Amino acid sequence: MNWLVLGLAGVVEIAWSQSIKPTRNFTQPLPTLICFVLAAVAVYLLSYAMQTLPVGTAYAVFTGIGAVGAITLGIVVQRDPLSAGRVLALSMIIGGIVLARVTNPD
Template identity: 75%
Template sequence: MNWLFLMLAGVVEIAFSQSIKPTQNFTKPLPTLLCFALAAGSVYLLTLAMRSVPVGTAYAVFTGIGAVGAISLGIVVNRDPVSAGRLAALALIVGGIVLARFTTSE
């Protein structure tokens, strides 16, 4: 169950990363409120996961999911450049997340 919390924390982290730009440097009240709520939600879910997942593993997986999601959305939504190097980096991060999951005991 704690790994589910960790995966959800990563998904909320992705949403948080995408909510930053619409705040326009935190000058827009509603987008800013949403941004802060997503940040708090992702950290809260992360703390739930840390009940049994080691802190280092949990944080690495959490940030890895956020990074993969943010880069992927950048490519798909914002038309960020795609290169073999970027795709290889994403594959390595995903591989690290999978490896951490299957080699960490709760």
């Protein structure tokens, strides 16, 4: 169950990462509020998952999901450049997440 919560925390982390830019350096009230709420929800879910998962594993998976999602959305939505190096980096992050999951003693 906590792996599912951790996955959800990662998805909220992705949404949070995308909510930062619209705040325009935290000068726009509604986008700033949304950004803070998403951050709080992501951290709450992460802390819940950490009740039974090792802290290091949970945090690495959480940030890995966030990084993969942020890079992917940047490429798809923001038209960030795609290169072989970025694809390799994404593959390595995803591999690390999978490895952390399958080698976790739960």
